[in-house]
Amino acid sequence: MGHLLKEIRHNKLLWLLAFVPVLFLAARARPDSHTTLFVLSVLAIVPLAALLSHATESVAAKTGDAVGGLLNATLGNLTELVIALTALRAGQYALVKASIAGAIVTNTLFMLGASFLLGGLKYRTQDYNRAGARFQAALLFLATVALFVPSAVADVDSPAGAAFSQDLSLGLAVLLIAAYGLGLVFSLKTHRDFFGSAPNDDKEAHEESLPIGVALATLAGVTVVVALVSEIFVESVQEAAVTFGMTPAFVGFIIVALVGGAAEMASAFSGARKDRLDLSVGIALGSAAQIALFVAPVLVLLSYVLGPAPMDLQFWPGAVVMVFIAMLAATLLTNTGRSAWFGGVLLLMVYAIFAMTLYLLPPLAP
16 A cells, blocks of 8 residues: 555646545535536546556556556456446437447547557657457457448338347347457467567666555556546536537547546556557557457347347447448558557547547437
8 A cells, every 4th residue: 555655646647536535525515517527527537547557557567468458458448338337227328339339449549549659759660569459450350340230231110120130239249258258268378479568678668566466456446436437427428518519429439438448548658658569559459349349248238137128239320430440440550560650640530530520410300
């Protein structure tokens, strides 16, 4: 605990942790002040993300960047899962699907692109394990196919078509979870030697880290707090969106995804600045693959228990197109195992095009 308190004292960004209890008090005292709660929740997530980043780097220093990236992606995606479960129980399936597709696109384009840019501004070129990146991109391709097929063949205008879409989505959910489990066995056991980190000589990568026990406890505790903060965020974001003039599509696809992935982004960006791009790529693409192959199918299965009706995997065509383009862009730019800052700019520009389109998208007619 002393190591953790020392880190908080010396890192001014972590002083913003004071907003966490302020947020909880405000949520209890003024639950209808949605705009205030929205701002406070964002301010609370920023230092929590920084703390989670430091703990993740400490674990990665002991376990390697591949396992560290997987651990960060898993814990970070708990936030997305909590946000989606909150919307799932309320029957807001459009928000659930938008947050799923948005998280995949945000991690693939924004997180990976910003990591390439931030690392490239400090180092002329950076190397990472090409096999690991191609493996994650292949998993994303599989997920894209699973999202595309229900939208391409289902006729939801008829009762038979709706039933077919639900049955197909249930079968796809089981297949995707099985594929994700087999992918873990492949990358962490039978062929783990393929996914070693690229060597680097940056001294900052070997800075003093938290003891492994403290780091793991911090990861678990901060993840729980982030999940609680995210619940307040998702309850307030829709009303706050009206105040700030944001469309529902922009909220679900961009805002929820950015806030939900804040913890992972902090770790990915920090790793890139320390020339540990394997950690950044593992977090960005690993998180996107995990959302597509595990989180989304689990939500489909849980909808039979928690939701007012079963949820399918039929996404609106624009979301499927954006996921496909994000997968294609990541595949093309990670194929060489080496990055520079302009590659990050290209990914961020694609993301900016999507964000601008969704922000200006007119609301659907009632």
